[in-house]
Amino acid sequence: MDRGFLTELRRIVGDSGVLDDALELLTYECDALPHLRQTPAAVALPSSAAEVQAIVRLCARTGVPFVARGHGTGLSGGALPVAGGLVIALARLNRVLDVDIPNQRVTVEPGVTNLDITKQVAPFGYYYAPDPSSQQVCSIGGNVAENSGGAHCLKYGFTVHHVLGVEAVLPDGELVHLGGSLVDTPGPDLLGLVVGSEGTLAVVTSVTVRILRRPETVQTLLAAFDTIDAGGAVVSDIIREGIIPAAVEMMDSLAIRAAEAAVHPNFPDADTVLIVELDGPAAEVTALFDIVVRLCRRHGATTIDVAQTDEHRARIWRGRKAAFAAMGRVSPNYYVQDGVVPRTKLPEVLNRIRALEARSGLRIGNVFHAGDGNLHPLICYDERIPGQSDAAVEVAAEILSYCMDAGGSLTGEHGIGADKSQYMPTMFTPEDLALMQRVRAVFDPRGLCNPGKVFPTPRMCGEVPGPYRRHPVEAAGLAERM
Amino acid sequence: MSDIIQPASAGEVADALRRASDARQSIVIRGSGTKSDWGRTAGRVDAILDMRRMNRIIAHEQGDMTATLEAGATLREVNQALAVHGQTLPLDPPFADRATIGGLLATNDSGPLRHRHGTPRDLVIGIQLATTDGVVTKAGGQVVKNVAGYDLSKLVTGSFGSLAAIVSATFKLAPLPAASKTMRIGVADASALADVVRTMMASQLEPVAFEVAVPTPNDERRTTNGIEVLIRFASLPTVVDAQIAQATAALQSFTTSLEVLDGDAERACWDAHATQIWNAPGAIVRASWLPATLAAGLEREPFPSTGLGAGRRAEARLEASPTVELRGRATVGAGHMRIDGDTAAQAAAIMQLRASSVFGNIVIVRGSAELKALVDVWGSHGDRQPLFDALKRAFDPNGVLNAGRGPL
Numbered sequence: 002m003d004r005g006f007l008t009e010l011r012r013i014v015g016d017s018g019v020l021d022d023a024l025e026l027l028t029y030e031c032d033a034l035p036h037l038r039q040t041p042a043a044v045a046l047p048s049s050a051a052e053v054q055a056i057v058r059l060c061a062r063t064g065v066p067f068v069a070r071g072h073g074t075g076l077s078g079g080a081l082p083v084a085g086g087l088v089i090a091l092a093r094l095n096r097v098l099d100v101d102i103p104n105q106r107v108t109v110e111p112g113v114t115n116l117d118i119t120k121q122v123a124p125f126g127y128y129y130a131p132d133p134s135s136q137q138v139c140s141i142g143g144n145v146a147e148n149s150g151g152a153h154c155l156k157y158g159f160t161v162h163h164v165l166g167v168e169a170v171l172p173d174g175e176l177v178h179l180g181g182s183l184v185d186t187p188g189p190d191l192l193g194l195v196v197g198s199e200g201t202l203a204v205v206t207s208v209t210v211r212i213l214r215r216p217e218t219v220q221t222l223l224a225a226f227d228t229i230d231a232g233g234a235v236v237s238d239i240i241r242e243g244i245i246p247a248a249v250e251m252m253d254s255l256a257i258r259a260a261e262a263a264v265h266p267n268f269p270d271a272d273t274v275l276i277v278e279l280d281g282p283a284a285e286v287t288a289l290f291d292i293v294v295r296l297c298r299r300h301g302a303t304t305i306d307v308a309q310t311d312e313h314r315a316r317i318w319r320g321r322k323a324a325f326a327a328m329g330r331v332s333p334n335y336y337v338q339d340g341v342v343p344r345t346k347l348p349e350v351l352n353r354i355r356a357l358e359a360r361s362g363l364r365i366g367n368v369f370h371a372g373d374g375n376l377h378p379l380i381c382y383d384e385r386i387p388g389q390s391d392a393a394v395e396v397a398a399e400i401l402s403y404c405m406d407a408g409g410s411l412t413g414e415h416g417i418g419a420d421k422s423q424y425m426p427t428m429f430t431p432e433d434l435a436l437m438q439r440v441r442a443v444f445d446p447r448g449l450c451n452p453g454k455v456f457p458t459p460r461m462c463g464e465v466p467g468p469y470r471r472h473p474v475e476a477a478g479l480a481e482r483m
Numbered sequence: 484m485s486d487i488i489q490p491a492s493a494g495e496v497a498d499a500l501r502r503a504s505d506a507r508q509s510i511v512i513r514g515s516g517t518k519s520d521w522g523r524t525a526g527r528v529d530a531i532l533d534m535r536r537m538n539r540i541i542a543h544e545q546g547d548m549t550a551t552l553e554a555g556a557t558l559r560e561v562n563q564a565l566a567v568h569g570q571t572l573p574l575d576p577p578f579a580d581r582a583t584i585g586g587l588l589a590t591n592d593s594g595p596l597r598h599r600h601g602t603p604r605d606l607v608i609g610i611q612l613a614t615t616d617g618v619v620t621k622a623g624g625q626v627v628k629n630v631a632g633y634d635l636s637k638l639v640t641g642s643f644g645s646l647a648a649i650v651s652a653t654f655k656l657a658p659l660p661a662a663s664k665t666m667r668i669g670v671a672d673a674s675a676l677a678d679v680v681r682t683m684m685a686s687q688l689e690p691v692a693f694e695v696a697v698p699t700p701n702d703e704r705r706t707t708n709g710i711e712v713l714i715r716f717a718s719l720p721t722v723v724d725a726q727i728a729q730a731t732a733a734l735q736s737f738t739t740s741l742e743v744l745d746g747d748a749e750r751a752c753w754d755a756h757a758t759q760i761w762n763a764p765g766a767i768v769r770a771s772w773l774p775a776t777l778a779a780g781l782e783r784e785p786f787p788s789t790g791l792g793a794g795r796r797a798e799a800r801l802e803a804s805p806t807v808e809l810r811g812r813a814t815v816g817a818g819h820m821r822i823d824g825d826t827a828a829q830a831a832a833i834m835q836l837r838a839s840s841v842f843g844n845i846v847i848v849r850g851s852a853e854l855k856a857l858v859d860v861w862g863s864h865g866d867r868q869p870l871f872d873a874l875k876r877a878f879d880p881n882g883v884l885n886a887g888r889g890p891l
Contacts, residue, residue: 101773103681103684103774103775104773104774104775104776104816105684105774105814106773126685147630148630148634150628154628158601158605159628159630161634161637162601162605171870175866175869176866177866177867177870178865178866178867179867181843182773183771183772183773183816183843183844184771184815184816184817184844185591185769185771185817185844185846186844186867187641187769187844187846187861187862187864187890188641188642188861188864188867188871188890188891189637189638189639189640189641189642189646189871189874189890189891190591190604190637190638190640190641191637191638191867191870192637193604193634193637193638193640194633194634194635194637194638196634197630197633197634198633214684214685214686214687215687216687216689217687237546240546240548241546243569243658243659243660243661244658245657245658281689282687282688282689282718282722282725282726283725284719284721284722284725284726285689285718285719285722288719288721288722289719341624341626341628341629342626343544343546343547343549343625343626344546344547344627345544345546345547370628373626373627373628374547374626374627374628375628408624408625408626409624409625409626409629410624410626410628410629410630410631411631412629412630412631413626413628413629413630414628414630415630416630417630417631417632421631425631425632428624428631428632429621429622429631429632430620430621432618432619432620433620433621433622433632434632435618435620436612436614436618436620436622436635437622437632437633437635439877439878440633440635440638440874440877441633442877443870443873443874443877444870455632455633
């Protein structure tokens with residue numbers, strides 16, 4: 002990287018706001034998808050929107066690509082640096098700017114964590130609804146980039162349904178306000194476009210969200226079944242009854258065992274567990290919960306564990322939310338995917354995954370948001386065994402092909418990022434992708450803002466997608482990955 | 484005289500747009516035409532792309548609660564078909580009997596059910612578009628949860644047909660509730676309204692609609708004395724009754740009248756609420772507000788003439804035009820205002836609203852050509868204007884779409 006660039010960068014954010022030491026840069030070479038790695042040329046740590054603006058202007062002037070990063074919890078390599086590029090780490094933009102309880106709005110900087118928003122308003126009886134499993138550590142800016150969901154989005158929707166406005170720096174350094182405290186900004190919904198654009202259209206510098214009143218009552222149960230089909234049938238019947246639960250989650254035996262080993266949620270040893278949570282007015286929850294219990298019984302539940310206390314409910318959720326990390330207890334490495342299928346196709350697709358598990362020789366744990374058909378297959382492998390990491394990638398690709406066959410999506414909440422960009426042509430035609438690229442060029446005509454994400458890029462010959470391995474030309478120091 | 488083109492397929496829509504673009508001919512996309520007078524005064528219109536032949540329900544996946552609908556299908560036809568299976572596309576916009584799916588998305592129009600279900604942008608999960616280069620593309624998908632690629636459905640919601648033609652769209656649906664009842668409440672003045680809004684927001688009640696109707700003074704159509712509030716609960720019958728009882732206990736002390744409507748009376752109440760503002764003369768604007776400041780806003784210009792500001796009632800009633808009627812979603816903070824009076828008075832009221840610290844996003848949806856010449860329909864797009872200009876150039880380089888009526 003040009004020395005003049007670093008000098009100017011230090012002028013903007015001070016010496017302590019620039020990292021270019023090889024050791025310091027290690028932290029930033031990947032997000033929570035560790036098999037894709039790339040060391041950036043430098044990291045900038047701005048403390049204000051004005052500094053972000055000045056940094057982006059500098060990048061625009063010098064043609065340096067940049068990648069905005071929150072707390073690095075993304076699961077699709079969305080914050081993977083660009084070789085020779087800059088990472089703009091937004092951790093220091095972590096102020097709560099406004100808490101407006103009477104109007105049920107909160108405005109924060111992007112580095113504030115998801116759960117901290119709820120902590121700000123919980124004393125008043127409110128909460129922020131989207132709840133990705135990483136909510137204790139993930140940043141709201143990252144949530145905006147990925148349009149994060151969570152277990153409760155079946156009833157409450159995704160980030161895009163709860164963000165009212167953002168202030169953002171466009172790739173040319175101009176500041177823009179999309180949405181705001183008031184609803185119905187006239188014209189195309191650019192806010193809705195930017196939410197979920199995976200950091201490829203702008204760098205968000207503040208976020209205004211809607212907060213919700215805590216529901217009057219919450220009821221949660223965990224039911225165990227001998228087959229995935231039985232659990233799936235319960236989910237279908239719940240929906241057929243016209244019930245929209247706050248959450249419907251399923252885990253299979255491998256995921257159950259891993260969770261049990263890690264956080265001891267006291268889950269039964271079963272083929273499948275189903276977690277159903279209803280919330281809302283007491284009269285409604287009570288009436289509908291009885292129906293859910295009846296449906297679990299009708300489909301042969303071997304255990305029905307109804308949470309009797311908040312602590313009991315928290316324990317059930319701890320087991321579910323710890324499932325990813327818990328896979329570390331049963332496997333040296335794992336690779337999580339995020340495909341979506343229509344809810345009614347869940348049993349069919351899960352049975353295909355189980356057949357694939359038997360055929361591939363790799364264990365696959367399944368944790369999924371059953372209410373909206375969002376699968377999270379956890380593919381276990383051991384990178385020390387030659388060929389296994391490649392096999393894991395092949396298995397993941399195969400599972401995504403099942404999702405496409407079923408009319409689903411490549412990703413429900415983790416994003417395409419760098420991880421799945423090569424599969425985009427299986428979901429979209431060249432014309433579809435060209436129109437998206439045209440939108441991208443409106444925001445970022447020079448392609449400096451998080452390049453290489455979302456859209457498939459031509460790869461060097463001989464290069465295989467998936468876990469990072471250095472291209473021979475790279476290894477020889479003859480080329481860099483741009 | 485404009486040509487009328489009636490495409491029957493996505494390909495025909497795209498061909499029509501490409502031909503118009505190549506020939507630099509102005510083309511306007513139309514469904515039932517319920518909102519064709521919205522937006523700026525139209526310039527020259529060479530062709531109308533009439534979408535009404537494309538009115539199929541392409542798919543209704545009952546188990547997945549999704550439906551894929553062609554743009555020219557009317558909301559009413561769609562909901563009649565879905566209701567057979569106990570499901571609904573939960574939108575109740577103005578002109579709900581004729582409005583089409585494409586028009587609803589293009590204008591992002593909605594009604595009282597927005598309180599629970601949001602607007603079309605919150606319900607759409609996939610879209611098929613035709614662009615002026617003659618290409619048919621899609622974005623989003625058929626599943627309720629999906630973050631793959633850019634969500635171009637958002638880009639066309641609110642675009643008023645200025646960027647591309649909506650060919651079809653996929654929506655998530657809602658179950659039809661088993662029972663519904665509505666509380667019709669009268670409150671005397673803005674301060675009592677503030678009490679009702681605050682109490683409901685602080686409560687854990689979950690209505691499906693929460694409307695406020697502020698009449699003009701001496702409005703003979705008024706059913707209550709002062710401001711009318713409509714709160715609708717829909718769920719299981721016992722749940723509806725339990726919530727009505729809770730709400731009644733919480734709100735009673737702030738009200739001058741309170742009745743509970745169901746069946747035909749409830750339907751009639753909502754029909755009247757939906758149509759009254761449109762059946763009366765005057766300009767109509769969309770408006771937004773912060774829920775906790777609405778009541779205070781009603782005590783300032785241009786509202787004092789409505790006679791609702793406590794203490795100002797006597798002298799305010801003597802004032803001349805304009806008079807402003809407001810109907811909307813109390814706590815979503817969005818609705819319509821109807822502005823009486825001559826053109827100059829209407830324009831003055833709109834400028835007051837745009838300058839106010841309470842109301843914002845004031846867009847004229849119905850107004851005379853004279854009014855639209857005096858005040859811009861859309862208002863300032865602020866720092867978004869360069870993006871709007873660039874989007875328009877990227878999607879409609881020859882500037883043929885929508886005859887200059889839209890926001891870009």
